[in-house]
Amino acid sequence: MKKLLIGAAVGALLLPAAPALAQHFSDDGHDHACVDESCTVFELFQTPADGATVMGYQGVDAPKYGTWGFDLAGRDTSVAPGDSFFRYANGTALDNLQIPSDRTSYGSFNLLRELSDNRVKVMIDALAARTDLAAGSDEQKIADAYRSYMDEARIEALDAQPLQPYLAAIRAADTHDKAAVYMGETQGRLGASIFGTGISTDQKAPTRYVVSTGQGGLGLPNRDYYLDERFAQKKTLYRAYVERMLEMIGWESPAASADAIVAFENRIAEAHWTPIQNRNRDETYNEYTIAQLAAEAPGFPWQDYYNAVGVGEVPRLIVRQDTAMPKIAAIYAETPIEVIQAWQAFHTADDAAPRLSRRFADAQWEFRSRDLNGQPMQRPRDKRGISFAEGMLGEAVGRQYVDEYFPAESKAKMEELVANLRTALSHRIDNLTWMGADTKAAAQEKLRKFTVKIGYPNKWRDYSALEVRPDDLFGNAERAGLFQWNYQLNRLNQPVDKDEWGMTPQTVNAYYNSTNNEIVFPAAILQPPFFDPDADPAVNYGGIGGVIGHEIGHGFDDQGSKSDGDGVLRNWWTDADKANFQALTTRLGAQYDEFEPIPGxxxxxxxxxxxxxxxxxxxxxxxxxxxxxxxxxxxxxIDGTTGDQRFFYGWAQVWQSKYREDALINQIATDPHSPAEFRVIGPLRNVDAWYEAFDVQPGSKYYLAPADRVRIW
Structure with a gap:
């Protein structure tokens, strides 16, 4: 359960779009940006639901694709380009691609993520083998974090002992008021809250930070897993997992408590906004004082809760799902305290499980990765240990990664590519037929004000206040959570740090941050198949060029376009142009509604x-x-291919991936990114040049008549 809402509205290559970048420390080794439905991020790619990474790619050198950046042998030319360009460009490669047993999906992104992980593993293994690291140095802390994860004998001997102080505190919280205070105290620590609270950049005043609060309380991916009959089996498995975890911690009446917990969460799910509602930045920005929220949502002791969180003195806060809050508060007041205590005990154990003995870690993996997402095997412990250390000290690891693996010429070439993309978009804005002059001028101003970050931060995180011990895995995780929360809390009265990054350099992704009006490209994504200095330029423009265009495009999508060039959430559109834009997006949405990767x-x-x-x-x-x-x-x-063909091949190649069915179903239900297949087919069928490049004619499965093609930017 994610509780921290921090940062600003960002949009990534693989992840969502919204007013807060949610981060939560977890054992997959990364601070996830907005993995839950309570916020939106404009990323390129969504982190897989299981969060797993594997080392199936054993090298530390960047892979190569063909002789000029694309492997023609990976195509399936028995498929017509217009019937599935995804298969035509990638089919043979996909047929030969096997999803490793400890993954729920696999493809180009995963291979590059493994490359990054392999490099990090080499670095951390080398540090862990040394005995001469300076006490208190980042290197020593990285090594000790890894050592603590690998100290299995101590972890097994402790078993559930580290949980006992938490369980005692939960039992002591025997009234609704006490339980709400305890929820606030879990901020940055183990445990759960029915509301998610954190620190984010103020969307309407992006030079300052603000407290944000939204709906929470669920243990399944989102409301659909409780309310949609398609997920009934998953809910049954969840109820069994709740009972199993309660039995393991010795909680009284585990079967009856599990029934009550799932019923409690089911009621909360009924009050939750839908994932589509949660994307709307206008509807999720609602200013309140704590007193106003208490008046509108009685049944929950808001002031006591915020005091416990550490933000009880703030003059204002932003409430995301304002109409859900009174309903959830009422459900809380009506629920017996024994149920709330059992609910808190379960979520605390679930949250702690990866840092406890094998029986806890295995139980959590079996439900959250195997049952929910179809992952057959768990990652080896040393891989999880590497990810744990990286998750605690991400930028310290990233600093060493950049020194060893990011050439300066990559940054220079990226700057040139970005400049060309900006010129191209400026030209296209000038020539839009559906937009008037006033809105065009505002759009051009926003484009000019874009900030570009490439490779790594200008200043690195200071981890000197973080204590790491080689023999205390559980304590290390606790201290890391509090370190992260205190870092956020201490920003409240400070100006927004425009130099801060939402991803580490070794992350294979990219994002757009609306409140900073910036696009960010970590070092690890600037490698094949996205970017290869030895590849044909057309392939690079189709790969990393498409990624750059994607992130810039987030500044002009249905939500990013609600902020101006200074990152302020305000309407800079004329009414007529906004109506034209909405008509185009409605048509585009209807196209994607017709795609059905899995029946039903x-x-x-x-x-x-x-x-x-x-x-x-x-x-x-x-x-x-x-x-x-x-x-x-x-x-x-080149090899009989035109420049335009190579461009489209470059775009298709970066989405070369396949999924386990449960993981794909989870993505469709929860993820604001379309499945990989339709990230290729969906946009290209609206590009006239694609039809010309591959002679796609009427009668092809994905053919669109020129009048039906949606051309927005």
Missing amino acids: HPVQGGLTMGENIGDAGGTAVGLEAYHLSLNGQPAPV
Whole structure:
């Protein structure tokens, strides 16, 4: 259960879009940006639901694709481009691709993530083998974090002992008021809250931080897993897992308590906003004082809760799902305290499980990774240990990663690519037929004000206040959570730090942050198949160029476009232009609603709207930037392929991936990114040049008549 809402509205290559970047320390080794439904991030890619990484790719050198950046042998030319360009470009490679047993999905992103993980493993293994590390240094802390995770004998001997102080405190919280205070005290620590609270950049005043609060309380991925009959089996498995965990911690009446906990969460789920509602930045920005919230949502001791969180003196806060709060508060007041205590005990054990003995870690993995997402095997412990150390000290690891693996010329070439993409989008804005002059001028101003961050931060996180011990895994995790929360809490009265990054350099992803109006590209993504200095330029423009266009496009998608060039959430559109824009996005959403990767589980065009607009803009703007880079010269023909064909191959190749069915169903239900197949097919069928490049004619499965093609940016 994620509780910390921090940072600003960002949009990533693999993740969502919204007013707060949610981060929560976890054992997959990464602070997840907005993995839950309570916030939105404009990322390129969503972290897999199981969070797992594997080391199936054994090298530490970047992979190569063919002789000029794309492997023609990976195509399946028995499939017509217009019937599935995803299969046409990737089919043979996908047929040969096996999902490792400790993964729920696999493909280009995963291979590159493994490359990054392998490099980190080499670095941390080397540190852990040394005896001369300076006490208190980042290197010593990284090594000790890893050592603590690998001290299995001590972890097994302790078993559930580290939980006992928590369980005693939960039993002592024997009134609703006490239990609410305890929820506040779990901030940065083990435990759960029916509301998620954190620190985020104020969307309407992005030079300052603000407290944000939203709906919480669920142990399954989102409300649909409780209320939709398609997930009835998953809810049954969840109830069994709740009972199992309660039995393991010795909680009284585990079977009856499990029934009551799931019923309690089911009522909360009924009050929750839908994932599509949670994307709307206008509806999720609601200013309150604590007194006003207490008046509108009685039944929960808000002032006591915020005092316990540490923000009880703030003059204002932002409430995300304002109409859900009174309902959840009333449910809380009506629920017997014994149920709330059992609920808190279960979530505390669930949260702690990866840092406890094998029986706890295995039980959590079996439900959350195997049962929910179809992952057959758990990752080896040393891989989890590497991820744990990286999760505690991400930028300290990243600093060493950059020194060893990020060449300066990659940053220079990226700056050139970004400049070309910006020029291309500026040209396209000028030539839009559906937008008037006043809105065009505001759009151009926003584009000029974009900030670009490439590779790594200008200043690194200071971990000197974080204590790490080689023999205290549980304590290390506790201290890391409090360190992260205190870092956020101490920012409240400070100006927004525009130099801060929401991802580490070794993260294979990219994002757009609306309140900073910035696009960010960590070092680890600047490698094949996204970016290869030895590849044909068309492939690079289709790969990393499409990614750049995607992230810039988030500044102009249905939610990112609600902020101006200074990151302020305000309307800079004329009414007529906004209506035209909404008509286009409605048509695009309808296209994606028709995609059905698994029978009975169609893509949600409304949930994936921001990412789909990003993909559409990325491909269209990236292609124009490639043409600009030719300086009026014809593109060369390579191995019988034209420049435009190579561009589209480059885009398709980065989405070369496959999923286990349960993981794909989870993604469709919870993730604002469309499945990989439709991140290729969806945008390209709206690009005229794709039809020309591959001679796609009427009668093809994904053919769209010119009048039906949606051209937004």
